[in-house]
Structure formats: C-alpha cells, structure tokens
Amino acid sequence: MTLRPLLLALAFATAFSPLASSAQDAPAAAHGEMAPIAIGDIAITGPFTRATLPNAPVGGGFLTLTNNGTEDDRLLSASSPIARDTQIHEMAMEGDVMKMRQLVDGLVIPAGQSVVLEPGGYHIMFMGLTQALVEGETVPVTLTFEKAGTITIDLPVGTAAADAPSGHMGH
Amino acid sequence: MNLTHLRTVLWTLVAVAALAATGLYVYTTMTRTSQVAGLGQADYQLLTAAGDAFTRDSLKGSPSMLFFGFTHCPEVCPTSLAEMTSWYEALGDEAKDLRSFFVTVDPERDTAAVIDDYVSWTGHVTGVTGTPDEIAKAAQSWGVFYEKVPLEGSDYTMDHTASIFLVNAAGEFEGTIAYRESSDTALAKLRRLLEG
Ligand SMILES: [Cu+2]
Numbered sequence: 001m002t003l004r005p006l007l008l009a010l011a012f013a014t015a016f017s018p019l020a021s022s023a024q025d026a027p028a029a030a031h032g033e034m035a036p037i038a039i040g041d042i043a044i045t046g047p048f049t050r051a052t053l054p055n056a057p058v059g060g061g062f063l064t065l066t067n068n069g070t071e072d073d074r075l076l077s078a079s080s081p082i083a084r085d086t087q088i089h090e091m092a093m094e095g096d097v098m099k100m101r102q103l104v105d106g107l108v109i110p111a112g113q114s115v116v117l118e119p120g121g122y123h124i125m126f127m128g129l130t131q132a133l134v135e136g137e138t139v140p141v142t143l144t145f146e147k148a149g150t151i152t153i154d155l156p157v158g159t160a161a162a163d164a165p166s167g168h169m170g171h
Numbered sequence: 172m173n174l175t176h177l178r179t180v181l182w183t184l185v186a187v188a189a190l191a192a193t194g195l196y197v198y199t200t201m202t203r204t205s206q207v208a209g210l211g212q213a214d215y216q217l218l219t220a221a222g223d224a225f226t227r228d229s230l231k232g233s234p235s236m237l238f239f240g241f242t243h244c245p246e247v248c249p250t251s252l253a254e255m256t257s258w259y260e261a262l263g264d265e266a267k268d269l270r271s272f273f274v275t276v277d278p279e280r281d282t283a284a285v286i287d288d289y290v291s292w293t294g295h296v297t298g299v300t301g302t303p304d305e306i307a308k309a310a311q312s313w314g315v316f317y318e319k320v321p322l323e324g325s326d327y328t329m330d331h332t333a334s335i336f337l338v339n340a341a342g343e344f345e346g347t348i349a350y351r352e353s354s355d356t357a358l359a360k361l362r363r364l365l366e367g
Binding site for chain 2: 055058060101120
C-alpha cells in the first residue's frame with residue numbers, strides 16, 4: 001500500500017469529526033457572557049443573531065432558555081420589527097438533506113431544564129427581513145411564553161454565517 | 172498495566188483506526204464508481220443569472236463546484252456560499268480554473284435577478300435558475316432531493332440536499348463536500364479535483 005491512499009483515508013476519516021467540534025461554537029463563548037435576562041421562571045442566556053449576507057431574505061435568532069420553575073413552560077411565539085413574519089423553527093440534517101420545520105405549537109421548555117436554540121437546530125426564524133442585519137448592532141425580538149409571559153430582548157448581531165462553522169474565524 | 176503494554180495497546184488502536192479508515196475509503200471509492208456513473212448526464216435546459224444557457228455541457232471545460240439551494244434558506248445555503256468563497260481565497264491562483272454554480276431549487280421565488288443579487292458578493296459563484304420542470308430534471312439527474320414545505324401563512328421553505336458536488340473538467344461527478352465538512356478536507360478534495 002502506498003502512502004497516498006492512507007493519507008487520503010485519514011483525511012476522509014477526519015471528515016466525520018467537524019460536527020463534534022462545531023458543537024463547541026457556543027454562543028456564549030463566541031459573544032461573551034451577558035447579564036442574565038429572566039422573565040418569571042425562564043432565564044434567557046447567550047442571545048445572538050448573525051449578520052446577513054447581501055439580499056438574504058431570512059435570518060435566524062439563537063439563545064438558551066432555562067426553566068427554573070417546577071412546571072413545564074412553552075415558547076409560544078416570537079415577533080420582531082425587522083421581519084415581516086417571525087416563527088419558531090427546527091432545522092435538522094437528515095443524511096445530506098437539510099430539513100426545516102415550523103413548530104406551530106411552540107417549543108416546550110421542560111421544568112428544570114434548558115433548551116438551546118442554536119445554528120443547526122431550534123431557531124427563531126425571521127422571514128422577510130425588512131433590513132440587513134449588521135454585525136455589532138442589535139435587533140429586538142419579543143418572546144411570548146405560555147406561563148412566564150412576554151419579554152422583549154436584544155439580540156447582538158454576530159459575524160455572518162460565514163464564520164459560524166469553524167467558530168474561530170473573524171474573532 | 173506497564174508502559175510496554177500500554178504502548179502495544181496504543182499502537183494496536185492506531186493500526187485499527189488506520190485500517191478502518193482505509194477500508195472506508197476503498198469502500199466509498201468502489202461504490203462511488205459503480206453507483207454514480209452517469210450522475211448529472213441527463214439533459215436539462217437552465218439559464219444563468221446573466222441569461223446564458225446552462226446545460227450538462229456547461230460543466231465541461233474546467234472543474235466546478237455545483238450546489239443546489241435557495242435564497243430563502245436559513246443557514247445551509249449562506250454558510251455554504253461563504254465557505255466556497257473562503258476556499259477560493261485559500262486556494263488563490265490554484266483555483267483560477269475552478270467555476271462554481273448555485274442552482275436554485277425554488278425557481279418560483281428565485282428569478283435570475285434575485286439569485287444574481289444573492290450570489291454576486293462571492294465574486295466566484297454563478298446563479299442558475301430555470302423553469303420548475305427543467306430544475307426538476309437537473310436535480311433528478313444529480314440525485315438531488317428537494318421538496319416544498321408549507322409554513323404558516325402563504326410562506327413555504329424547501330428541504331434540499333446540502334452537499335456540494337465536485338465536477339471534473341469532463342463534466343463528470345468526482346465527489347462531494349458535505350455540509351460543514353472541515354475546511355482542510357474540503358481544500359484537499361478541491362486540490363485533487365484541480366490536479367485532474
Ligand atoms: Cu427556519
């Protein structure tokens with residue numbers, strides 16, 4: 001066996017590792033710890049969105065929701081002045097196919113647990129952006145929970161999607 | 172366990188990992204040639220954003236990256252376009268013959284003007300659109316899955332294959348770069364494609 005196929009094979013094997021490393025692209029790590037935001041029993045940490053590419057019609061909002069209460073709560077809806085419509089979505093890769101679903105019944109935040117909205121998974125989806133999202137600025141989003149009520153928070157705009165996969169470019 | 176034993180165990184693990192990786196590589200290479208010969212070889216009549224014809228023959232002459240997506244894509248498409256752009260930057264002059272095409276799977280919304288706006292910032296990627304029928308032919312030819320998924324109101328999104336196809340100068344399928352594949356691996360694949 002020559003060396004070249006072995007090297008290629010190893011390169012191929014390492015192709016399976018990026019998902020593991022991308023899991024470390026935690027918003028808190030990329031954007032610094034923010035003061036905790038809370039409404040009722042729900043604590044909101046690590047909110048961010050991404051700068052949009054030119055003429056991108058959609059964007060995503062990301063944050064972690066922790067339910068410190070003893071009863072399940074539910075993120076029912078989201079809204080923002082930056083978009084024609086704001087929805088709660090789930091994205092997943094099934095094999096090499098990207099699938100996205102709207103969570104029409106909202107997103108359950110189980111008692112005593114955290115639910116992470118992050119690239120590649122649950123997200124707040126801004127549909128029909130009325131403006132470009134510019135790195136360094138913030139955009140407001142209003143979240144309505146079944147039990148905890150309604151709160152408006154600011155999402156800091158991080159780097160473009162360009163920087164997200166590796167998590168260490170442009171920082 | 173003493174050191175000698177530990178060393179033996181570790182070297183055994185290394186050997187096993189190398190063998191497994193080699194086996195996987197050989198397996199994928201073999202299945203690739205048997206299963207995907209003819210990928211992209213059916214006839215389809217699309218148009219670039221500039222209005223030029225885009226057919227299977229358009230992929231001949233120099234190596235290409237080929238991606239199927241849509242502008243209303245939340246993450247995979249903008250990320251992939253950004254990564255493709257970064258690979259051009261990393262390859263510099265090596266990539267002077269490399270062409271890239273972004274074919275919409277959402278031709279109803281992605282008109283030539285819309286898709287041109289969407290990809291033009293990359294400086295390297297050509298937008299491609301067409302009639303729904305011809306898009307379907309092209310996607311089927313490349314083994315690309317896509318499907319319209321309704322959202323609240325009159326909105327919809329698209330599920331779609333997220334891999335980037337690597338096409339050689341003869342217009343033949345050479346492999347793929349998976350979504351979020353490491354840039355080192357992607358660059359190695361591109362260099363291999365460009366070496367011919
Ligand atoms: Cu979405």
